[in-house]
Amino acid sequence: MATLRERLAEEVPLVAVSFGDEDAARDAALARDLRVDVAELRVDWYASTQPEHALEQVRPFAGVPTLATIRSKDEGGYWAGDEPARLRLYEAVMPEVDAVDVELASAEIRPGVVAAARAHGTLVVLSHHDFAATPSAAALDSLVEEGFAAGADLVKISTMAHGPDDVRTLTELTLRHQHRGVIVIGMGAEGAASRVMLPVLGSRITYSAMGGRPAPGQLPFEETVRLLELFSPRFARRRSGD
Numbered sequence: 001m002a003t004l005r006e007r008l009a010e011e012v013p014l015v016a017v018s019f020g021d022e023d024a025a026r027d028a029a030l031a032r033d034l035r036v037d038v039a040e041l042r043v044d045w046y047a048s049t050q051p052e053h054a055l056e057q058v059r060p061f062a063g064v065p066t067l068a069t070i071r072s073k074d075e076g077g078y079w080a081g082d083e084p085a086r087l088r089l090y091e092a093v094m095p096e097v098d099a100v101d102v103e104l105a106s107a108e109i110r111p112g113v114v115a116a117a118r119a120h121g122t123l124v125v126l127s128h129h130d131f132a133a134t135p136s137a138a139a140l141d142s143l144v145e146e147g148f149a150a151g152a153d154l155v156k157i158s159t160m161a162h163g164p165d166d167v168r169t170l171t172e173l174t175l176r177h178q179h180r181g182v183i184v185i186g187m188g189a190e191g192a193a194s195r196v197m198l199p200v201l202g203s204r205i206t207y208s209a210m211g212g213r214p215a216p217g218q219l220p221f222e223e224t225v226r227l228l229e230l231f232s233p234r235f236a237r238r239r240s241g242d
């Protein structure tokens, strides 16, 4: 199977599923059987914040492209510890995963996460989430620039979409930056179409649900794959050629 880096270079959308630590062996087997493109390991959902516990959950996914996320509460996650402990946990899982995702706004640990990722050859997603609204195009452009300047391989923008104007803002953002490596998501019911449409237009990863704790507007994994096979011939070709 191609590595995540190779897959991203193809510029064909990837479908991610987020997993916690309920049953990592079961989830890893599911991810393999259903050919999930990226397993997002939501370390902030784990019952224990001990590095050894996290590593035990990560290891069964060997062979599946993985993205470790330890999301702050400020941006919709569950991390309850302090920032030094969060950085230590990122550093502990770094050698075992293909990519990590940390918020652009997490100024205290972001440089440390980027430096550790560079040292291990791990990809870095720098992300921004807004669960209330979609900011202006200019504000979103500055976040994208800030992300790449800070060393992101991918910049992720995930904002609440309240209607067609927000979906248009996110669509135009995707088109402006599509070859640089962006992930753009319109959350909520009004944004649901963006989870299929924006990957067709160049957003690199779309997140889908398989149990767990679905984000607002997420579609089930199999539905996401079916719709992308319909609308993205390149995606359909890659899936059938796997």
Ligand SMILES: O=C1C[C@@](O)(C(=O)O)C[C@@H](O)[C@@H]1O
Residues within 6 Å of the ligand: 018, 040, 069, 101, 127, 129, 156, 158, 185, 187, 207, 208, 215, 216, 218
């Ligand atoms: O940031 C994202 C995107 C997401 O919030 C979504 O809306 O699909 C789901 C999260 O697991 C992931 O880290």
